[in-house]
Amino acid sequence: LDADGKKLTSVVTAQIENNTDKTTDKLVFDIPSSPSFRIDKTYLGKDTSAEISSSKSDAAPGMFTIDLGDDAFEPGENLIVTMEISQDIPENNSLFGYYNFDEHSEFILSGCFPVLAEYKDGEWITESNGYKQASNYKVSFKAPTEYYVVASGNETRGEDGVTTIEAMDTNDFAIVLSNRFRSHYWSNDIITVNYYYLDKGEGYRLARDVIELRVPIGIDWLESNFTKYP
Helix, strand or coil, X not given: CECCCCEEEEEXXXXXXXXXXXXXXXEEEEXXXXXXXXXXXXXXXXXXXXXXXXXXXXXXXXXXEEECCCCCECCCCEEEEEEEEEEECCECCCCEEEEEECCEEEEEEECCCCEECCEECCEECCCCXXXXXXXXXXXXXXXXXXXXXXXXXXXXXXXXXXXXXXXXXXXXXXXXXXXXXXXEXXXXXXXXXXXXXXXXXXXXXXXXXXXXXXXXXXXXXXXXXXXXXX
């Protein structure tokens, strides 16, 4: 993350299995919340010399296609493809954007990472239709050291502003960070919920109400009607 320049650059390595009975010579990805992205480079595996072509869709702003050329993706085959992508982060966008509060900032980075599009009956669905495939994510995210990172999954803060994130079986991978976060937690010995806020305003009070009043009610209802909460 370039917090000053309001830019996000990423190197995304996707491991994909063709569990259909069809062969395809292309892959289609969707970046649903960021139509203004640039594909800097795509290549097979992790070898930067094995570059392959890619193109954005004019009809569907978040879609782009990777042409596999002669390396057709056969049924049962596993494929690794790497994408280098740059994105400008817009201001005041609640899904993928940044907010300024005096000298403090908040970044919301959701729906801005490539997600494999839907593949159905031997055809790629090339219109953005809200399809979200559950995936496993392992992310090494670098932010300015004064920013605190909260994400889908589990975060481990390392040195020099690098946070490692692991999110398993996740539909929507998101990162939220700020140089002003405060945090609090609620626990009832069954579940612990951490929540992060910028100040104790209306948003904080709403979050506290949801967590401290409604979460335990939901857990009690689940356990009473179905099974013990894991």
